[in-house]
Amino acid sequence: MGKMPILDPTTARAAMGRTSSRRRIDLQASSQGRITPAVIPSNNPFRETAISVLASIPKITRFSMNYVRGFLAGIVMQDQALIPKFKELSERAVEIEKLDVPFGNKYRVIQAQVKLSFPKESRGALASKFLRFGLWIADNAGWAFYLGYKIGMKEAAKRFIAGENLDQAAQTIQTVHRKTGVGYIYDVVAEEADSPAAAQANVEGYLTVLRRPIIGPEKVVSVKLTGLVAGFDETKIDEAVEVLKTLAFAASQNDAVIVIDMERYHIKDATLTVLERFMEETQYKYGNNVGIVIQTYLQDSLEDIDRLSKLAAKVYHINDGNSRLFVRFVKGAYQSKDKDQVLPNHEAVNQRYIDCLEVALREKEYYRIAVASHNLRTISESITLANKYSTGEQQDDSNIEFEMLLGMPAAPILLGLAAQGYNTRFYMPVGSFGDSLAYFMRRMEENANSSSCQMLYAEYSKGNLSQKTFLDLAFTPVRSNGVTV
Numbered sequence: 001m002g003k004m005p006i007l008d009p010t011t012a013r014a015a016m017g018r019t020s021s022r023r024r025i026d027l028q029a030s031s032q033g034r035i036t037p038a039v040i041p042s043n044n045p046f047r048e049t050a051i052s053v054l055a056s057i058p059k060i061t062r063f064s065m066n067y068v069r070g071f072l073a074g075i076v077m078q079d080q081a082l083i084p085k086f087k088e089l090s091e092r093a094v095e096i097e098k099l100d101v102p103f104g105n106k107y108r109v110i111q112a113q114v115k116l117s118f119p120k121e122s123r124g125a126l127a128s129k130f131l132r133f134g135l136w137i138a139d140n141a142g143w144a145f146y147l148g149y150k151i152g153m154k155e156a157a158k159r160f161i162a163g164e165n166l167d168q169a170a171q172t173i174q175t176v177h178r179k180t181g182v183g184y185i186y187d188v189v190a191e192e193a194d195s196p197a198a199a200q201a202n203v204e205g206y207l208t209v210l211r212r213p214i215i216g217p218e219k220v221v222s223v224k225l226t227g228l229v230a231g232f233d234e235t236k237i238d239e240a241v242e243v244l245k246t247l248a249f250a251a252s253q254n255d256a257v258i259v260i261d262m263e264r265y266h267i268k269d270a271t272l273t274v275l276e277r278f279m280e281e282t283q284y285k286y287g288n289n290v291g292i293v294i295q296t297y298l299q300d301s302l303e304d305i306d307r308l309s310k311l312a313a314k315v316y317h318i319n320d321g322n323s324r325l326f327v328r329f330v331k332g333a334y335q336s337k338d339k340d341q342v343l344p345n346h347e348a349v350n351q352r353y354i355d356c357l358e359v360a361l362r363e364k365e366y367y368r369i370a371v372a373s374h375n376l377r378t379i380s381e382s383i384t385l386a387n388k389y390s391t392g393e394q395q396d397d398s399n400i401e402f403e404m405l406l407g408m409p410a411a412p413i414l415l416g417l418a419a420q421g422y423n424t425r426f427y428m429p430v431g432s433f434g435d436s437l438a439y440f441m442r443r444m445e446e447n448a449n450s451s452s453c454q455m456l457y458a459e460y461s462k463g464n465l466s467q468k469t470f471l472d473l474a475f476t477p478v479r480s481n482g483v484t485v
């Protein structure tokens with residue numbers, strides 16, 4: 001590693017250029033006038049903000065290792081229907097790599113899996129010539145395919161993963177910060193711990209991260225309670241509070257902030273309770289060191305931020321105004337699994353995001369607020385709203401911060417925000433290829449299913465859309481997932 005694994009619009013182009021036919025149709029529809037962009041008055045403050053962010057995006061090197069990684073990831077995410085096939089093939093490759101069997105056996109397993117996942121008769125419909133060629137190699141030189149596939153997928157994953165271990169990640173973090181000014185959120189890729197031993201190993205991993213000195217920007221670390229406590233739910237709150245105490249102590253010794261991710265809905269209230277109980281049992285002294293995520297796509301999200309504000313007020317007052325609770329606003333990543341609890345459509349989610357943000361901004365002295373979104377419209381509305389609450393003083397609490405996942409097509413927008421002087425961070429997961437496969441595939445899904453705004457940005461950066469058309473479309477309310485209709 002060591003090379004910057006992110007960020008050029010050309011990589012976004014490589015990824016997004018291989019759009020599915022559905023996406024192309026959407027864009028064609030727009031150019032043929034079947035999508036009617038909202039009429040945005042030229043003095044619309046959101047639009048003005050968006051224009052200034054776009055103008056701040058620095059020029060980026062076209063050809064880089066990152067370009068190649070984006071190209072490879074683009075093949076995986078070209079069509080949503082193919083992603084489970086790549087996932088299966090990769091899982092099989094990870095499994096057999098560990099086995100102590102001759103090389104010939106290994107590549108034949110992969111060859112057989114290719115035949116199963118990509119039957120010959122279906123290959124004519126594949127958009128990517130590169131993929132069709134790769135599958136031909138699989139049939140005719142299975143050994144070469146096996147070797148190439150392993151290398152190719154690992155490279156593609158590196159676009160989204162900061163490193164396979166802490167040394168690689170530290171190097172990535174420093175390179176990104178030196179070149180772009182963007183900070184980081186450390187995330188040890190830990191899917192749910194399936195045993196107390198696995199949970200303990202995850203806790204140790206986080207302690208190592210927290211204790212490790214990193215030259216560069218402030219250390220922000222994300223944790224998942226299901227990774228820290230096996231089978232975390234409302235019956236394991238005490239256990240989670242104890243683990244959090246251990247991590248918070250390490251965070252406070254190392255000027256770090258731990259942010260508790262919000263996961264599936266059925267543990268949402270338990271997660272909030274853990275933070276409340278933890279703060280109470282530690283006399284609110286880690287108010288600056290432990291924060292949380294609010295999922296704004298939930299029907300409950302306004303209640304959740306109200307509940308959090310009560311805690312934030314205590315944290316602030318008990319610490320004589322010297323503690324501010326870190327809150328990260330996300331829309332939410334479990335839409336299909338928690339569909340009964342999420343708002344009915346994307347537009348309602350976008351609106352609710354801003355409503356929740358406004359609740360926090362009204363009580364801005366209690367909070368340190370991070371806007372985690374890849375959507376230029378959401379970002380612009382957030383900036384405009386924060387400006388409304390700004391006192392104009394340098395140390396104003398309404399100075400919101402911005403965050404994105406590493407490797408996403410909208411990443412250059414974060415660079416623009418950094419250039420404008422905002423505090424910015426990429427979410428940088430760390431883990432071996434095998435451990436981070438599920439995370440990598442979720443990013444593939446998310447991009448393949450990307451919102452119109454992020455996809456439109458990629459088309460704009462490719463030169464396929466003028467700035468005016470991009471903004472007209474980006475600011476048009478979306479009424480269903482990912483499609484501007």
Ligand SMILES: Cc1cc2nc3c(=O)[nH]c(=O)nc-3n(C[C@H](O)[C@H](O)[C@H](O)COP(=O)(O)OP(=O)(O)OC[C@H]3O[C@@H](n4cnc5c(N)ncnc54)[C@H](O)[C@@H]3O)c2cc1C
Binds near residue numbers: 374
């Ligand atoms: C730093 C960081 C930390 C994160 N931590 C978490 C976390 O702890 N928990 C978590 O859940 N996610 C987390 N995420 C992921 C985050 O939820 C997604 O990246 C985010 O939803 C994408 O929203 P967007 O504004 O970038 O894009 P947009 O395209 O504007 O929004 C897409 C999102 O809108 C919502 N949506 C779209 N269509 C519909 C519909 N029809 N009905 C209902 N909802 C819809 C979904 O939430 C979808 O993910 C994190 C992201 C970042 C950058």
